[in-house]
Amino acid sequence: MAGRFTGRVAFVTGGSRGIGKGIVERFAEEGAKVAFIDLNEEALAETTNELREKGYEVFSKVANVVDADQVEGAIKEAYEAFGSLDILVNNAGVIRDNLLFKMTDSDWQTVMDVHLKGSFNAARAAQKYMVENKYGRIINISSTSALGNRGQANYAAAKAGLQGFTKTLAIELGRYGITANSVAPGFIETEMTMETAERIGVPFEQLIQHSVANIPVGRSGKPADIANAVVFFADEKSSFVSGQVIYVAGGPKN
Numbered sequence: 001m002a003g004r005f006t007g008r009v010a011f012v013t014g015g016s017r018g019i020g021k022g023i024v025e026r027f028a029e030e031g032a033k034v035a036f037i038d039l040n041e042e043a044l045a046e047t048t049n050e051l052r053e054k055g056y057e058v059f060s061k062v063a064n065v066v067d068a069d070q071v072e073g074a075i076k077e078a079y080e081a082f083g084s085l086d087i088l089v090n091n092a093g094v095i096r097d098n099l100l101f102k103m104t105d106s107d108w109q110t111v112m113d114v115h116l117k118g119s120f121n122a123a124r125a126a127q128k129y130m131v132e133n134k135y136g137r138i139i140n141i142s143s144t145s146a147l148g149n150r151g152q153a154n155y156a157a158a159k160a161g162l163q164g165f166t167k168t169l170a171i172e173l174g175r176y177g178i179t180a181n182s183v184a185p186g187f188i189e190t191e192m193t194m195e196t197a198e199r200i201g202v203p204f205e206q207l208i209q210h211s212v213a214n215i216p217v218g219r220s221g222k223p224a225d226i227a228n229a230v231v232f233f234a235d236e237k238s239s240f241v242s243g244q245v246i247y248v249a250g251g252p253k254n
């Protein structure tokens with residue numbers, strides 16, 4: 001049966017686990033051929049096998065979004081394997097939380113590099129194919145932390161920066177049939193938030209309960225919640241929606 005994304009090719013960074021994996025799965029379920037890259041070799045192999053066992057056509061490669069050559073190379077290979085590049089999701093991310101006075105240069109730089117330089121590298125490489133084809137959907141994963149969050153001066157700056165980056169791509173690339181939008185998740189249950197719980201020394205369940213207390217819909221988010229918003233922006237029919245940020249956080253954020 002033809003799906004909404006049959007005939008489309010999606011490329012997802014950091015697609016091996018968590019939100020990225022949820023996005024990869026959703027595109028595959030809806031008929032797209034999916035390519036994804038990740039730094040985590042083990043998780044990449046596991047997710048690739050899992051998807052192939054389900055019969056999906058996927059391309060995956062170990063690549064670091066911070067390294068322009070690696071990203072360009074992977075995007076080129078995916079394009080050659082699948083014959084097109086229609087959708088790019090910049091999802092790869094890391095956190096290096098610390099209060100400002102304890103934040104190191106490296107905490108700052110790593111977060112800027114992965115989120116901002118990484119998204120820049122992938123978008124610049126992808127636009128070449130999209131412009132040629134006069135079609136594209138770029139979706140950047142921001143965060144509610146873009147609005148400010150204690151202990152995340154680096155991450156908040158990067159995620160807010162990503163929103164400005166998104167709007168600029170929308171302005172520059174619109175004439176080529178390319179839209180650029182941003183999805184800004186709230187608290188989502190993934191390995192990233194599990195690692196946060198570990199780092200601050202509370203059981204994951206407790207961190208979830210604490211977060212849910214401030215979430216109007218009364219539950220925490222799952223990767224599928226984010227994938228849902230991503231596929232809305234990625235849809236061919238969403239061609240008049242560009243430069244937008246949608247907060248997927250179970251309620252409004254201040």
Ligand SMILES: NC(=O)c1ccc[n+]([C@@H]2O[C@H](COP(=O)([O-])OP(=O)(O)OC[C@H]3O[C@@H](n4cnc5c(N)ncnc54)[C@H](O)[C@@H]3O)[C@@H](O)[C@H]2O)c1
Nearest residue numbers: 014018019038039040064065091092093143185188190192
């Ligand atoms: N989990 C949340 O609550 C939450 C909330 C808001 C925004 N986000 C954002 O969503 C995205 C996904 O987060 P997640 O919770 O799934 O995290 P995660 O840590 O579970 O997954 C991130 C993936 O990105 C990969 N990655 C990291 N650095 C990379 C690099 N340099 N090159 C290639 N791959 C790299 C990791 O190996 C991992 O597989 C991130 O951008 C994150 O900032 C997450």
